[in-house]
Amino acid sequence: MQASTPLADRGLLHVGRASVEDEIWLTAREAAELTGVSIVTVYSWVRRGHLKVEGLDHRGQKLFRHLSVARTELTTRAKAKRVLVPAA
Numbered sequence: 001m002q003a004s005t006p007l008a009d010r011g012l013l014h015v016g017r018a019s020v021e022d023e024i025w026l027t028a029r030e031a032a033e034l035t036g037v038s039i040v041t042v043y044s045w046v047r048r049g050h051l052k053v054e055g056l057d058h059r060g061q062k063l064f065r066h067l068s069v070a071r072t073e074l075t076t077r078a079k080a081k082r083v084l085v086p087a088a
Contacts, residue, residue, distance in 0.1 A: 023065060024065075024066040025054070025063040025066070026063065026066055027057065027064075028043060031064050034069065042064075046062075050075070050076060051072045054068070
């Protein structure tokens with residue numbers, strides 16, 4: 001049984017290889033909500049080079065690949081030695 005994560009809860013965690021058609025794109029707000037951080041933190045990841053803006057939506061909002069967001073969250077939490085703990 002797999003542990004529950006924010007990505008798995010939203011049905012965004014894929015097992016195996018994902019194709020380009022399976023890509024899920026997130027705005028900064030969605031990335032922040034998904035990872036449990038603030039929008040300021042998401043833009044900090046971009047500014048520091050941890051997360052790359054992959055495109056723009058029809059309103060000009062920056063878009064990120066969900067897998068890139070998840071990897072960035074994992075590596076930054078690991079470096080900070082912080083663990084996301086579900087609320088009781």
